[in-house]
Amino acid sequence: MRTYLVVIDDSAESRVALRFAARRAARTGSAVTILALIDPPEFVQWGGVQAAMEEEARLRAEAKVLEASGAILDEAGIQPSVITRQGDPVKVIGELLAEREVAALVLAASPDGGPGPLVAHFSNVAATLPCPLMIVPGGLSEEALDRIS
Numbered sequence: 248m249r250t251y252l253v254v255i256d257d258s259a260e261s262r263v264a265l266r267f268a269a270r271r272a273a274r275t276g277s278a279v280t281i282l283a284l285i286d287p288p289e290f291v292q293w294g295g296v297q298a299a300m301e302e303e304a305r306l307r308a309e310a311k312v313l314e315a316s317g318a319i320l321d322e323a324g325i326q327p328s329v330i331t332r333q334g335d336p337v338k339v340i341g342e343l344l345a346e347r348e349v350a351a352l353v354l355a356a357s358p359d360g361g362p363g364p365l366v367a368h369f370s371n372v373a374a375t376l377p378c379p380l381m382i383v384p385g386g387l388s389e390e391a392l393d394r395i396s
Contacts, residue, residue, distance in 0.1 A: 249277035249350035250328075251381075254340065254365060255311050256284060260355035260385035263392065267383045268353040270396035272325055277350060279325055282343060283312045285333040337368050344377055351379045358386030 251268040255261050265281070272279045285307075312329050332339045344352065354366050362370065366382055373380045383392070 249275065250280050250348070251277060251351050251353050252280050252282060252340075252343065252349045253353050254282045254284060254336070257311070258357070258363065260357055260363065263385050263387060264353045264355035264383050266389070266392050267355070267381070267396050269325055269327075270393065274396065279327040280347075280349070281312055281327045281329050282340065283329065283331045284336050284339060285331065336365060340365070340369075349378045351381045352376065353381045353383065355383040355385040358384070
């Protein structure tokens with residue numbers, strides 16, 4: 248089955264990418280995979296504090312995923328698969344693209360200027376990706392997203 252991979256974070260543009268991917272998937276009989284990235288924690292000298300910080304980051308990521316999953320289910324009637332990973336975003340996404348069959352990596356550009364770090368990186372290496380890269384303009388209205396998806 249064709250699968251659109253969407254990276255979820257705290258940015259407004261990740262929600263735009265998710266809406267686009269969900270609507271495309273619904274119209275093409277495809278699936279959506281949500282990747283929630285957990286930033287690597289800063290090193291803390293005390294193990295208990297380190298563990299608490301990691302747990303807090305994991306809980307924040309899970310909350311984002313639950314919200315995103317609910318949005319996709321409400322929007323397009325699709326139950327997404329969810330992957331949560333910790334590490335450098337570029338490296339984690341690259342590994343995931345190498346190990347899974349993905350129809351397209353869907354990212355959204357920032358509505359306020361230049362591209363974010365993921366859009367900048369993956370647009371520079373798009374020719375070497377194992378799937379198409381879809382970059383959705385982050386400033387599109389919901390109506391415009393509905394028209395193009």
